[in-house]
Amino acid sequence: MSMLTKEDLIQIRRDLHQIPELALEEFQTHDYLLKEIAQFNQEFLTVRELPKLPTAILVRVEGSNPIKTIGYRADIDALPVTEETGLPFSSNHEGVMHACGHDMHMTVALAVLNYFSEHQPKDNMLFFFQPAEEEKCGGLLAYEMGVFEGEWRPDEFYGLHDSPDLPAGTIGCRMGTLFAGSTEVDVDFIGTSGHAAFPHNANDMVVAASAFIGQIQTIVSRSIDPVRSGVITFGKFEAGTIRNVITGKAHLEGTIRGLEQSMIEELVARIKDVAEGIARSFNCEVVPTFEQGGYLPVENNPELTKNFIDYMEANHGDQFKLTEPAMTGEDFGYLLSKIPGTMFWLGVDDSHPLHSSELSPSEDALEPGVKAIVDFLEYRMQEEA
Structure with missing residues (x-):
């Protein structure tokens, strides 16, 4: 399975970590993502920008024999936190930091998109690089603009959130509500x-x-x-x-x-x-x-989530863990109230909590996380519905 190398992933993550931007101000991040996507094989890709939500990016991947459209979402904004990690690639933007790990989210999404740009998927795919998750409800804004209509509407939606409490590369999920x-x-x-x-x-x-x-x-x-x-x-x-x-x-x-x-x-x-x-x-x-805005409970679809968990337990059992619900909020809950789907954790093994000025996710999570997600999506495309 060819994809971006571990070194590529680390470099992308560190580049993104240095340019954190607040909700609806993610212009440098947007430009970086577009630059990376432009280097991928464009044969199956259609890139769409939204004038009314100018930092958002959607990418549609044309399937070879599609019966459905599978969506994948990554949030791109950061927090008004002054970084105190001491890392050589710390934030270049004073008072702003990727203290919730969205740099990891974007890196994984780019890697999954890169793989399917080189290996045409059976089903259509939609990648949504979403602004304004931390505040201002970017998912709700996009949905209410009518973005997810026609060929741009996924039949099912997936997305991850990094977890400092899980070992690096672990996939965590549960039936029912994942986030409050x-x-x-x-x-x-x-x-x-x-x-x-x-x-x-x-x-x-x-x-x-x-x-x-x-x-x-x-x-x-x-x-x-x-x-x-x-x-x-x-x-x-x-x-x-x-x-x-x-x-x-x-x-x-x-x-x-x-x-x-x-x-x-x-x-x-x-x-x-x-x-x-x-x-x-x-x-x-x-x-x-x-x-409340778009911060509804992240309620995983029963059928799709059982499918996801069963696959991970059977094929990535040493990498998978059933998790308890968390009281953290996530605006992916709004999209899941409109489109069935599943949110899951990616373990990043850090002693510091989310939103901490010292959060430093393990980059060892990137490669196994990408592989598990790609494996699942390819499996999912073999199913009839």
Whole structure:
């Protein structure tokens, strides 16, 4: 099976690692990807760009005897993180880093595309190099633009996410939900400011917001079935300007996570209930706002995922591991809510977690990861549906 060499993969990954860009700003990354793709055999390829989503790239590979179109997605954006790895190929863009491993994702996708450019697939294939996964919901944006229509609509979609917790090159997957859905929640508290010495003439929103936080902690522990999973975290609390002034305003920012969309909806409803109760108790205004965008739970299609797992266990058994669901979010969940498919892990064996300024995925994951994916896709094309 000829494909890009291990040395090629490492060089591509390091090149991409040095040019991380934030959501919808991935212009240098886009140009690098196009340059690499242009060096592949073009006989079976059609490259498509999107004027309304200018950093996205789609590549269609014409099949020799197609009965379906298989999609493969790789996200291309980075995070506003200052790199602290000390690597000789560290980020050249100050304050921005591939701290979630999307440089690895892109490298694997390029290698799989390169293989099928040289070995015409039986089925049609669609590769989607997607901007704005970390924020701004690039998958949702592309779908709502009508990108995946006609010959550009995959019948099934696959994609990976690197996992520092798995040995390098390990493929991990599970039936059901792989990643949680996530919803951003902001809460504004509006009361009356005043002098610290005359609290009876003010309405203190530090106290109201603190009471809100205290009650929120009981939602998961006392309102949710303990065998189901949900998370509510408020990571930002803003209030006040000076020690001797009671503030009439407070602002909270947080996130909700759930393995099922119904769980997220339950958590949203309970937060609204608590907000109403605090507003009555403290005679103030409490305004919660919620934004989910495209970050739905990543719910793997049962039939396609069983097929994927069965193949990996039978043919890459020493490389495959069944995994537990994770509370991290991924906007591939939106695409999987529209098009059946499977997301899986690629182990990158690192002691640092995703989004860490010291994340340094093992490049030993690249070659075995590519081979396992290519093997599966070729097998998948031998099936009738």
